[in-house]
Amino acid sequence: MPVQVAAGVKRWQRRERGRQLAIWLGWLAGTAVFVACWQVIAESTIWTFVWDAPQQGADLLGRMVPPRWAYLPRLWRPLWDTINIATLGTVLALGLAIPVAFLAARNTTPSVTLMRPLALFVIVSSRSINSLIWALLLVSIIGPGLLAGIVAIALRSIGFIAKLLYEAIEEIDRAPVEAVTATGASRAQVVAYGIVPQVMPAFVGISVFRWDINIRESTVLGLVGAGGIGLQLQASVNVLAWNQVTTIFILIFATVLASEWVSARVRHAVI
Amino acid sequence: MSTGAAAAVRRWSPPPLIRSPWLRRGLQLGAIAYLALALGSVEVNWARLIDGLDRGWQFLRAFAPPDFVSRRGEIAEGLAESLVMTVTSTVIGIAISVPIGLGAARNVAPLPVYLVCRGIVAASRTLQEVIVAILFVAMVGFGPLAGMLTLSFATIGFLAKLLAEDIEDTDPAQLEAVRATGASWAQIVNYAVQPQVMPRLIGLSLYRFDINFRESAVIGIVGAGGIGATLNTAFDRYEYDTAAAILVSIIAIVMVAEYLSGVIRRRVQ
Numbered sequence: 001m002p003v004q005v006a007a008g009v010k011r012w013q014r015r016e017r018g019r020q021l022a023i024w025l026g027w028l029a030g031t032a033v034f035v036a037c038w039q040v041i042a043e044s045t046i047w048t049f050v051w052d053a054p055q056q057g058a059d060l061l062g063r064m065v066p067p068r069w070a071y072l073p074r075l076w077r078p079l080w081d082t083i084n085i086a087t088l089g090t091v092l093a094l095g096l097a098i099p100v101a102f103l104a105a106r107n108t109t110p111s112v113t114l115m116r117p118l119a120l121f122v123i124v125s126s127r128s129i130n131s132l133i134w135a136l137l138l139v140s141i142i143g144p145g146l147l148a149g150i151v152a153i154a155l156r157s158i159g160f161i162a163k164l165l166y167e168a169i170e171e172i173d174r175a176p177v178e179a180v181t182a183t184g185a186s187r188a189q190v191v192a193y194g195i196v197p198q199v200m201p202a203f204v205g206i207s208v209f210r211w212d213i214n215i216r217e218s219t220v221l222g223l224v225g226a227g228g229i230g231l232q233l234q235a236s237v238n239v240l241a242w243n244q245v246t247t248i249f250i251l252i253f254a255t256v257l258a259s260e261w262v263s264a265r266v267r268h269a270v271i
Numbered sequence: 272m273s274t275g276a277a278a279a280v281r282r283w284s285p286p287p288l289i290r291s292p293w294l295r296r297g298l299q300l301g302a303i304a305y306l307a308l309a310l311g312s313v314e315v316n317w318a319r320l321i322d323g324l325d326r327g328w329q330f331l332r333a334f335a336p337p338d339f340v341s342r343r344g345e346i347a348e349g350l351a352e353s354l355v356m357t358v359t360s361t362v363i364g365i366a367i368s369v370p371i372g373l374g375a376a377r378n379v380a381p382l383p384v385y386l387v388c389r390g391i392v393a394a395s396r397t398l399q400e401v402i403v404a405i406l407f408v409a410m411v412g413f414g415p416l417a418g419m420l421t422l423s424f425a426t427i428g429f430l431a432k433l434l435a436e437d438i439e440d441t442d443p444a445q446l447e448a449v450r451a452t453g454a455s456w457a458q459i460v461n462y463a464v465q466p467q468v469m470p471r472l473i474g475l476s477l478y479r480f481d482i483n484f485r486e487s488a489v490i491g492i493v494g495a496g497g498i499g500a501t502l503n504t505a506f507d508r509y510e511y512d513t514a515a516a517i518l519v520s521i522i523a524i525v526m527v528a529e530y531l532s533g534v535i536r537r538r539v540q
Contacts, residue, residue: 034362037355041415044352044496049412056410084309091306128525129518130489132401133502137514140506141327143319150313193285200288220401224492237405249402256397 060242067246075232075251081146082228082255085221086214089153094207097158101165107177108169108195119162126159131217135226149226153214161210168202169195204270212263219252330511337519338512342505346517349501350524353487356418356497360487361480363419364426369472371427372434378446379438379456379464388431395428404490415496422483422490429482433475434468441467470539477532484528488521 004011015023049056102108104119135152142148172195180194222230229248236244289295339346374380374388403424407417441464449463491499498517505514 033358037358040352040355041359041419044414045416046412046414050416053410060406060409080312084312087305088309088313124526125522128485128522130485132489132492133499133518136492136503136506137330140509141330142323143316145316146313147315147320197285204288216399220399223401233402252399252402253397 063240063242064246066243067250068241068243069247071244071247072251075229075248078222078229078232079251079255082218082222082230083215085146085149085153085218085226085228086211086259089150089218090157090207090211090214092150092154093157093161093210096154097161097165100158100162101169102191104162104166105169107172108191119166123159123162123166126155126157127163128159129156131156131214132221132224135221136224139225144225144227146227149218149221149228152221152226153218156217157210157214160213161206164206165199165203168199168206172198201270205267208263208266212259215259216256219255326509326511330515333511333515334519337516338510339516339520342501342510342513342516345501345504346498346513346520349491349498349517350520352415353484353491353497353499354524356415356422356487357480357484360419360422360426361476361483363423364430364479364483365476367423368427368430368434372431372438373460373464375431375435376438378441378443379460388435392428392432392435395424396432398424400425400486400490401493404493404495408494413494413496418487418490418495418497421495422486425486426479426483430475430479434472437468437471438464473539474532474536477535481525481528481532485521485525 002013002016004013013020100119100122103110103115104123106112106116109116109119131152134155135148138148138152138155142151176198177190177194180190185193218228218230220230220233222228222232223234225231229252233245233248236242236248287295289298371388371391374384375392377385380388400421404417404421407420411417411420445467446459446463449459454462487497488499488502491497491501492503494500498521502514502517505511505517
């Protein structure tokens with residue numbers, strides 16, 4: 001324990017002087033980086049716009065309240081589309097993610113040197129690109145509409161589902177697998193009777209959890225033209241119809257809460 | 272376990288996941304009916320799709336090799352802006368999340384404070400980043416400031432919630448021991464809570480840094496600065512090779528950040 005003696009009195013200190021100095025320098029460097037970054041942002045900001053932000057905010061709020069409820073009947077169809085994008089996207093992602101997860105899990109992959117890195121690469125690239133960017137890309141490739149949204153949601157979800165599922169597969173109990181193997185079962189039978197029953201609850205939980213996230217994400221996909229309620233949001237923002245925007249926000253909020261409730265209930269039931 | 276009627280042939284089938292047969296059949300029927308309805312409402316323009324396949328092929332070809340050069344100024348600027356937004360918003364987000372996280376932990380905060388802080392966390396978690404970005408862009412104008420504010424706001428929901436849960440999971444014995452010495456609330460937090468949650472707070476902050484970078488690529492689409500704006504422009508111009516270069520850069524930076532945060536987390540925990 002570092003002790004400093006000053007004027008004959010021993011003083012206890014938490015760290016050695018060198019270590020204390022290193023920590024202090026680390027904080028200094030961190031602060032310098034933060035200040036430099038802040039400078040960059042401050043330079044590219046038009047401050048007159050910022051100073052009247054409270055005014056702008058009050059003005060915006062004045063236009064947003066009260067919400068225009070008459071707009072609600074025109075939102076049911078887009079809302080149905082949004083839910084379909086999320087659900088069908090999740091179903092498609094499940095179909096694609098299961099093989100990827102089995103290829104990525106260390107205990108089920110056919111080859112650790114070739115297939116596993118490939119599967120991990122698929123997972124990483126799917127995870128690093130947000131569904132809105134996938135949608136942007138797909139809208140310019142397959143045209144605007146629901147299909148682009150569904151595929152975008154599916155591509156983004158593969159990485160998430162496969163990652164959590166392969167971790168669940170790697171954590172299974174070895175004993176049932178060995179027992180099934182000992183009966184002379186084929187590889188497919190070992191997977192079906194030794195592994196699948198063990199990961200099934202985790203799998204259902206992951207799927208419902210991702211479906212919940214996808215409902216959130218699909219509400220904004222329309223901003224880039226991929227269908228759903230976001231299209232209406234984009235149209236309302238573009239014509240500055242802020243009271244319609246409020247109606248859409250409230251509807252999105254209610255949908256998200258409902259999906260969160262469903263997902264919590266289902267996860268509670270299976271796990 | 273069900274046994275066949277004939278004693279000679281005993282058949283075994285695995286027990287179903289959902290035990291009640293009525294619920295099981297009902298769910299299956301419901302799922303089929305929903306799929307039929309939902310698939311029926313998806314209109315696919317096949318002619319446009321076939322047209323698009325050609326573009327899709329062009330896009331895939333653009334990855335070999337992606338064009339980093341012809342728009343390198345814009346790409347570098349966009350990436351720098353995204354990184355700057357990520358750093359500032361993570362720092363500001365942590366600074367705001369720590370007090371809110373303390374307030375949202377039932378074992379260190381009184382009930383009124385707890386309810387207010389939980390409310391803030393819930394609001395931040397239910398509002399999509401993109402929606403928040405639209406509002407901030409309307410308030411403070413286009414540019415990275417709106418992005419920074421959006422990401423800071425989103426960070427609060429994530430970090431404060433997980434921090435609060437971690438504080439609630441701390442060992443109560445240490446809190447009690449420090450309290451027994453006559454420590455004030457600030458001293459309890461500093462000497463009993465902080466050492467227990469610090470490693471996890473560092474880990475979560477690094478993880479959030481990662482997420483903020485990824486999100487910064489998205490909110491640019493609605494005008495909040497960063498690489499997203501550059502990417503949007505590249506798609507609008509059908510410059511797939513530039514778009515490919517941007518996507519490759521994003522993936523590379525995310526992978527590097529994930530690797531580094533993994534290394535740092537292993538050292539602190």
